[in-house]
Amino acid sequence: MEVGTTVKNQPESDYMSSIIEAGTAACRLYGPSKTNVIDIARLLGKSPAIVYKIFPSKAPIWDAIAGNFFETDLRVTPSADGELTSAASRLIETALGQHHLMLQARDGDGQMFSLAVLAAEGTWPSFRNHLKRLKATVGELVSAGITTGEFVPRNVDALASCFCASIISLWDPRFIGALPSNHSELSAHELASFAVAGLRKFTQAGEESDGKQR
Template sequence: MEVGMIARNQPRPEFTIQIVEAGTAACRLYGPAKTNVADIAKLLGKSPASIYKIFPSKASIWDAIAEDFFESDLCFTAWADGDLASVADRLKDTALGYHRLILNALRNDSQMFKLTVLAAEGDWPSFRNYLKRLHNGVGELIRAGIAAEEFLPTNVDLAAACFCASIGVLLDPRIIGALPSSHYEFSAEELVCYSVSALKGIQPNRRAIPISQRPGQRSP
């Protein structure tokens, strides 16, 4: 499903918010696969045609609903300066915080979680924006860690991209929804600590995992 853009020069911006809110309610009620524009219009007491005046397609409505969910329910705010002992701790807390929010959606808001999976699978703008916010937040913390001499000087954008990629199994709804937590031989905290240690330029102290037991590897 291709995701279109929201129509420009929207005549009633407040109506856009109402559509997203009603769409979220309908998605939670019927699920993203069974919800249609008529369901949203019915909740609003409007006609489907009035919704299409704001959004050019059903795909653009779904992307707007997903964007709102990513921003409101899956956006973790990092601790402010001084709340944690070090920048490294703040980075760990941020990564684990995002992971906890996704797990909470999986367990307690299953229909909206399914929508995030669709957004990830379709590479919707809402999912790309989610990754961009995460990347930017991690980059800010890495930059602060370098300034505080906790992390080695490095290319911040590249380091942020590598860090996010290294903990992707904790942040991507496609992976989280498809695999049981027992699939991995490490905990979320272990993985985050391992990735943070690379920014410090030190070798993490943890037990080695036999190659045959690592994700994606099969025993001979």
Template sequence: MEVGTTRRIQPRADHRSSIVEAGTAACRLYGPAKTNVADIARLLGKSPASVYKIFASKAAILDAIAGNFFEADLRFAASACGELASVASRLKAIALGQHRLMLRARHGDSQMFDLIVLAAAGGWPSFRDHLKRLESYVRELVCTGIATGEFAPRNVDTAAACFCASIISLWDPRIIGALPLSHCQLSAHELASFAVAALRPSSRGEESMATRCGR
């Protein structure tokens, strides 16, 4: 790449980052529904036209803001559970850890939580990418668990997808936003434990019962 090209790209990247930062501030101040491009431009000290040179629409800006929030504030650190003894424990830890991040956003950053609810409801790329990251990490753990014999042999992609689908209520902001404020963490623990247990090898007694039941 030529030096001149590098110089052109860098200011554009910096401008994009500053728009996302200003947009985040505007969302927290006015809420995502009331935030407009003029508000963002005013916080930047620039014209709306300069913002539209980087983002084609307000929707594109909001999606970028949501993506940044998913990446920076709602990404459970895998290293936080890396020292746990079993793969099952690590899998449960990420399920519950991600859920706690969502609850923290709901209770402590309500305007941004409203934004990610919109992202989930609209199937925005930011939300889809967030779920893909989670499923990718789950897939790695399932693969490790099968390799070590902790989980039963099965199709890794299918097992990971089923696990994520079974606990989606812990990760989907639309569902979390509908929960009562007194929501008990115990039910989340029970759901995560149930989902992890489904990955373990069946005992002989369970296999015999499944055979008798025609499964």
């Protein structure tokens, strides 16, 4: 079984995406714990030496596969109608959208979700980058809320970090994997709404605290 475009005549620089594609297919077939480089090479129709020529060991291969999964399957995109929707609403939508993608992966793509859990447990670069992207998205929405007057002006990076930390249970695959099958989306919505409300309270409380210190 070959995956995607044959790599027979590909230049070396193109092998990486083919290896990641084959590795993803292998993980879905056998699971991350049972997949090995030989399986990936077989799906490529090449020798393991070709794989190791691009990736020096198994660890960076798995990290690259996980990174691609986070980037393509687990990346939420806020709605584009920013002028018509409040920043607070878009923050809730983004939080719940990311949560839904995680639940969808857990229930419909279990082998790859298991790889995402491994990436989180090992704090792989792929998982750290995933969290950085989420924080950047949240930061953009917080900044938009400050511009429209929804949030009191303060350090955007700090506010984004606080918001992400407060709802990490909705985004971290380790928490998602532990959720019961009857988990209610309503509770997720309540938590996201609470976090957004806390954003406003946090900024106001911060201003009051600063005033008392002076």
